[in-house]
Amino acid sequence: MQPVGAAAPLRVDIAEKTFRSAEGIAVKALENLSFEVRQGEFACLLGPSGCGKTTTLRILLGLDQDFKGSFELPTSETGRIAAVFQEPTLLPWRTLEQNVRLGLPKARRNIDLDWLFKALGLVSVRSLFPAELSLGLARRAALARAFATEPAILLLDEPFVSLDEQTASRLRYLLLDIWSARPTTALMVTHNVREALMLSDRIIVLSARPAHVLGYFDVRLPRQSRNPQVMSDLARSFSQKFPDVM
Known part of the structure; x- marks a missing residue:
């Protein structure tokens, strides 16, 4: 990994990633996977289950x-x-607020995070422990912990999976609110x-394993304009460009 300047994009150029299965068989997960995410852009890595998306994030996280x-x-x-x-990976012996502040440097552990708790609807549950939270609230706490650090890059691995659609939709809007603010x-x-289509500026479409980039789908419309009709039109355009993905 080579650090780059503040205005530089995320650049990925993975020639090959192979792992061994439980049976000792070599499985190639990624091959010639190359893409960029522009600075300040929200991109989605989209592909079939098991294609190597999470493996890619693990590599980026070191x-x-x-x-x-x-x-x-x-x-x-x-x-x-x-x-x-x-x-959510919250520590069960710490309160929600303590979990959120845990990733901060000691010098910043006491910074004002009222805006963040308010934006995510966590003000009334700051003192609760993870066992007292619903899965939806625990996912909000995980988002708060990530944004509290003011990161140079945010990596998300299917953060709304296993939630009912109503809860997942609510959290997607909350994520957009927080991300748009900062x-x-x-x-x-x-x-x-x-x-x-709802969240991203650009969708990076991956093939089945071993994953490589099939193409890109840019969503140029402002997020506030992506109403149900627009979303249906976007989905239609996407399916025309990537008929095997839908």
Whole structure:
């Protein structure tokens, strides 16, 4: 990994990622996977289940260093990377607020986060422990923890999976509200086309394993204009360009 300037994009160029299955069989997860996410852009990495989307995020997070290729992350004054996973991963012995502040440097542990808790509807549950939270509230806490760090890049791995559609939709809007207020380069993994069309500036479409980029779908409309009719039109355009993905 080579740090880049503050205005630089996220650049990914993974030549190959292979792992061994439980049976000892070599499985190629990624091959010639190359793409960019522009600075301040919200992009979605869309592809079928098991194609290597999460593996890509693990590489970007430095959790998997056994691959061929390279990547460059955008930087900022903080230089922080924030991640939101499929599970909230909150520490059960700490309150919601303590969990949110845990990722902050000691010098910033007491900064004012009232705006963030208010925006995510967490003001009344700040002192509760994870066991006292619904899954939806726990997911909100995970979002709060990520945005509290003011990251240079935000990586999200299907953060709304397993939620009912009503709750997931509400959290998508909350995510957009927070991200729009303080935009940062974001890359989100999903296999939900409508979710990608609602959230992103650009969709990076991946093939089945071993994953490589099939193409891009740019969503140039302002998010506030993406009403149900517009979303249907976008979905139709997407299916015409990528008929095998829908």
